[in-house]
Amino acid sequence: MSGRTLLWTLGKSGWTKRLHEGFSGCGKAFLSSSSPKVCIVGSGPAGFYTAQHLIKARQDVAVDIYERLPVPFGLVRFGVAPDHPEVKNVINTFTQTAKHSRCSFYGNVNVGKDVSVVELQQAYHAIILSYGAEGNRSVGVPGEDLAGVYSAKDFVGWYNGLPSCQELSPDLSCETAVVLGQGNVALDVARILLCPVDVLKQTDITQPALEALAQSQIRRVLIVGRRGPMQVACTIKELREMVNLPDSRPEMVAADFEGVTEALKDLPRPRKRLTELMLKTAVETPGEKEQRRRASASRVWGFRFFRSPVEILAEPGRGRAAGIRLAVSRLEGSGEGARAVLTGDVEDVSCGLVISSIGYKSLPIDPTVPFDSRRAIVPNSNGRVRQATGLYCSGWLKTGPTGVIATTMNNSFDTARSLLEDMDSGTLDVSAAKPGSQSIGALLEKRGVKAVTFSKWEKIDSVEMRRGEACGKPREKLLSVEEMLKVAQT
The missing domain is CATH 3.40.50.720 (NAD(P)-binding Rossmann-like Domain)
Structure with missing residues (x-):
């Protein structure tokens, strides 16, 4: 001293x-x-x-x-x-x-x-x-305290070596993970979950995280947001990395992109470029080389729009996450100011890992x-x-x-x-x-x-x-x- x-x-x-x-x-x-x-x-x-x-x-x-x-x-x-x-x-x-x-x-x-x-x-x-x-922003839904539910802040801290997160030891034995939020941190988490271990071996990711990811059974990651493709919060760089991620292919819902092509002309340039890449990835037929790449991919990722969490569903008698119930919404208004309004419909998604990336505090x-x-x-x-x-x-x-x-x-x-x-x-x-x-x-x-x-x-x-x-x-x-x-x- x-x-x-x-x-x-x-x-x-x-x-x-x-x-x-x-x-x-x-x-x-x-x-x-x-x-x-x-x-x-x-x-x-x-x-x-x-x-x-x-x-x-x-x-x-x-x-x-x-x-x-x-x-x-x-x-x-x-x-x-x-x-x-x-x-x-x-x-x-x-x-x-x-x-x-x-x-x-x-x-x-x-x-x-x-x-x-x-x-x-x-x-x-x-x-x-x-x-x-x-601090973590709370999702505020039943089941958020179940095993298998983590904040992105803690999950990122775990693989990046933050001392307070080293006891996390996430269970990656399920096939599907759901990430709540569509910002850059959400895409970081999705990418790390699906990234080939040979790529991660060359980074400063911690050894315990590398070993856990090498054993991971996760093959599908859904990135959920309450609004639509034109309100997504990530940058084009992060989206491009997901699109080009080795051994992975995108899986989107074409209906989520209705009306997006017509709205493109009025978007500011950065938002327009981001939306064009998303549109191309989601609904356009890829070239022959990209088709071959996607066909051989063993892992899947995709945005799910107009969805917000209602409840994390527990595996009976085990006290851990087995799925998530999502409320279906529609947009009122347009652009950045568009609001998500619930339709009354819900859908359940089976998953053993839920990572909440809705903001730090x-x-x-x-x-x-x-x-x-x-x-x-x-x-x-x-x-x-x-x-x-x-x-x-x-x-x-x-x-x-x-x-x-x-x-x-x-x-x-x-x-x-x-x-x-x-x-x-x-x-x-x-x-x-x-x-x-x-x-x-x-x-x-x-x-x-x-x-x-x-x-x-x-x-x-x-x-x-x-x-x-x-x-x-x-x-x-x-x-x-x-x-x-x-x-x-x-």
Whole structure:
């Protein structure tokens, strides 16, 4: 936990400088005690992009990033699909930020438990909450607690090595899985369930997940949504990956696409291209080569539109999912604003695995921080937390769980700009000296909390890369906090 800080002390012979072994970073540049000190809670994309903008915009700001886990990068590490390594390249940029002389990372610090927001406010001029959305939105139907029913957040966390999800051990012995939701995460889950294991072996998917998927009996995945093809929430890239997935073929309901061709001309370009690809996949007769490919495929996937869950059906006497009852709906209105209205009809689908991908949800961190429990966000104006001077938020905690990494980048930059404006205008008083990580480090030390600095994370990183290399993968992740801390503290 120690780092080295240059301190000036006044003695009989005048000012002298000495190296102080302390909490506040490894070889970081010394800043005067009066420099503005900013604390960011959460080290996912929102946290790092906010830090990046602050450091670039002002030459005197010092930023400390606190993270609950011993490892940084949030959903880039634990949310991005293992077969999307290119999306993880932002880690290189985040690493540059973390190694900047005015930025320090402290992992394994649980804000709200190990240290309170009030204590952070006493140590820093500004606090930016960027801890994302770690809760699950409930489907709210009977049977949702049965064995075999999981949230996409937990399922993704399981195959991506999130420590809290390693006990999940999903049963993949059924033939059909149903994914509720039609966004990018839903398609990630469907793709990983059907992806040939030889492809996954070359990714950073965890070894237990790889072994479970190698034994999987799942051959059919249905991706269910309450609205129609023109309201689907995924991107064309994700859909194209499903269309081209080896050893898989699409299986759609042609009736779901009635009237879609006529409506195409009025759609905005991205939506039009997405809908055209879906239409081509669902109803057009493929060429000879594609016909051969589909005929030899052993796995099936398909969208099911105009359906919403009513109940997860239990296997008699076993307390586990055996099917799902879906209410049939029709659309009222058109485009993005179209509403699904129930028709009164229902249909039952046999399945042994149900994965709910209807959205992540932020949770309150500390009783002193305002929280809108209905919208599951911290109420804010351009990132300024309402009625709380010096408190800000960025990322999904600010907006709700929407958009991709680029969206988060822009909203984080906006929050950083709000903070900088407040510093410049004097709305946020940065004239009084604040101790920053020095006082927080002393508190954590006293409480027995072992913070993981960025150089200690690099030890974990190095071990994971070596373990991956040994089995032909880019990385083999450490799966428990205990294991991570053991490596970090050596």
